[in-house]
Amino acid sequence: MQKKVPIEKPRSVLPSGQADNDFFSRVYEVVRLIPKGRVTSYGAIARFLGSGRSARMVGWAMNASHQQKPPVPAHRVVNRNGQLSGKMHFGDPTSMEKLLLKEKIKVENDTIVDFDQHFWDPATAIGL
DNA sequence: CCGGTGACTCTAT
DNA sequence: TATAGAGCCACCG
Numbered sequence: 001m002q003k004k005v006p007i008e009k010p011r012s013v014l015p016s017g018q019a020d021n022d023f024f025s026r027v028y029e030v031v032r033l034i035p036k037g038r039v040t041s042y043g044a045i046a047r048f049l050g051s052g053r054s055a056r057m058v059g060w061a062m063n064a065s066h067q068q069k070p071p072v073p074a075h076r077v078v079n080r081n082g083q084l085s086g087k088m089h090f091g092d093p094t095s096m097e098k099l100l101l102k103e104k105i106k107v108e109n110d111t112i113v114d115f116d117q118h119f120w121d122p123a124t125a126i127g128l
Numbered sequence: 129c130c131g132g133t134g135a136c137t138c139t140a141t
Numbered sequence: 142t143a144t145a146g147a148g149c150c151a152c153c154g
Contacts, residue, residue: 056148
């Protein structure tokens with residue numbers, strides 16, 4: 001097995017909302033694949049993309065997800081503890097929690113209840 | 129070019 | 142179990 005090919009350097013997301021990079025687009029795509037009522041973690045996505053410890057980049061990509069034309073369900077992406085670490089980036093800190101609750105995902109104290117039960121792993125679901 | 133920062137995660141103490 | 146440090150990669154000044 002050859003060494004993991006370094007991901008092509010994702011160029012910055014243009015303020016125009018155009019993401020011409022690969023890494024970012026893949027993150028968005030994976031996030032969109034998250035079934036309703038399921039959630040995943042940054043690390044899981046990062047690992048699926050090939051960079052297990054580049055979870056920060058996933059988070060950074062999510063930061064730009066708001067300007068993506070196809071809506072990215074960023075509310076389905078939380079940290080490995082199931083904590084809504086990014087809820088404060090939704091404009092209103094209650095938005096993320098409400099969206100999750102709308103999908104039958106219970107949230108208490110900014111943490112998803114039964115997180116592992118709702119956890120959705122792209123590597124397992126997509127199977128690649 | 130360098131340093132600081134970040135929607136993270138893992139390992140060590 | 143909790144706290145601290147390192148690793149990761151890209152953006153910004």
